[in-house]
Amino acid sequence: MIYLDYAAATPLDPRVAEAMQPYLLEEYGNPSSIHQLGQRSRRAIDEARLKAMDFLGAFSFHEVIFTGSGTESCNMAIFGAAFARSEKGKHLVISAIEHPAVRETAYYLRDNFGFTLSEVKPDLKGIIHFKDVEKELREDTILLSVMMANNEVGSIQPVKELAALCRERGILFHTDACQAPTCLKVRVDEICPDLLSLNGSKIYGPKGVGLLYVREGLKISPFIHGGGQEFRMRGGTENVANIVGFGKALELLENEKENESVGKLRDTLLALLESLHDVELNGHREKRLCNNINIHVKGVSGESLVMRLDMEGIAVSSGSACSSGKTEPSHVLMAMGQSKERALQSLRISLGRFTTELEIQKAWNVLKKCIFT
Secondary structure (H helix, E strand, O other): OEEOEOOOOOOOOHHHHHHHHHHHHOOOOOOOOOOHHHHHHHHHHHHHHHHHHHHHOOOOHHHEEEEOOHHHHHHHHHHHHHHHHOOOOOEEEEEOOOOHHHHHHHHHHHHHHOOEEEEEOOOOOOOOOHHHHHHHOOOOEEEEEOOOEOOOOOEEOOHHHHHHHHHHHOOEEEEEOOOOOOOOOOOHHHHOOOEEEEEHHHOOOOOOOEEEEEOOOOOOOOOEOOOOHHHHOEOOOOOHHHHHHHHHHHHOOOOHHHHHHHHHHHHHHHHHHHOOOOEEEOOOOOOEOOOEEEEEEOOOOHHHHHHHHHHOOEEOEOOOHHHOOOOOOOHHHHHOOOOHHHHOOEEEEEOOOOOOHHHHHHHHHHHHHHHOO
């Protein structure tokens, strides 16, 4: 199998698996227990939190809250900020290309708790513009959420500028950065968000772990109530092995040469695809993640192309992994102004750490055959 669906989930790096191993078999103590076995688990979580702080440029230990996934992190940010600030206002703003983890949470607040919601559409290339966001902000706006980079078309958003705008207006700013760290620097000391979400399964770490950065001094409502874990922000015994793995994965991400090599392979494959008749790139050519290709293949169903490629041993996607199994067109492509027909004729290819030049050549040969048959 040639795996070209890194945007959906990354393989577990063997070095991450090695770091996790002791906490799956030997170091099984509850981190809240005061005996030695429990305290060794506590130290392991503390070390992972320090690695996350170092990666993010965070100021305080309390700014990193470990969660069960990137989706939970986004839910925690949106719910937590909305309920904590509801007395100041009940207007939320998100981009129209957000992952369902943000989008569906905002819809739920609108439909069930009396919040109002505005969605900012991107341009034809999938970029959210500062002036369009500014137009939607009101006196009662309490939260803006715009992702750092889109998971489908790879478009990189101006989150630093949007964070500064929100600071000026006294509005909280959240960014879903889950898709970004393998290609971009994710530094809260540079972006200056109030809330930021990350996901272990997108960075060669384990599935079932994420984190929420919460700016020092910011109070949001707890998401899961229980034993007071994670500084009383998320109850429940911590998944020590996954947290250790997440910390190790973050530690291994400091590698600009890797991003450069992935980008070169991406550009090679994209040039070959664009040489074909009726193949066109979706999204911005330059302001996109280094591993992302999203193409429109005229007259060919994206879902059927995914299935044909799968039979040939190539794993790709027709859109967001969380939307697999649905027949509706991508909400991202539709928000970019594409027709339903065109959106259904699109394919996402995403590369990563373990992609090789030989795999790209083999994938190209198979893709060419599948597109024309």
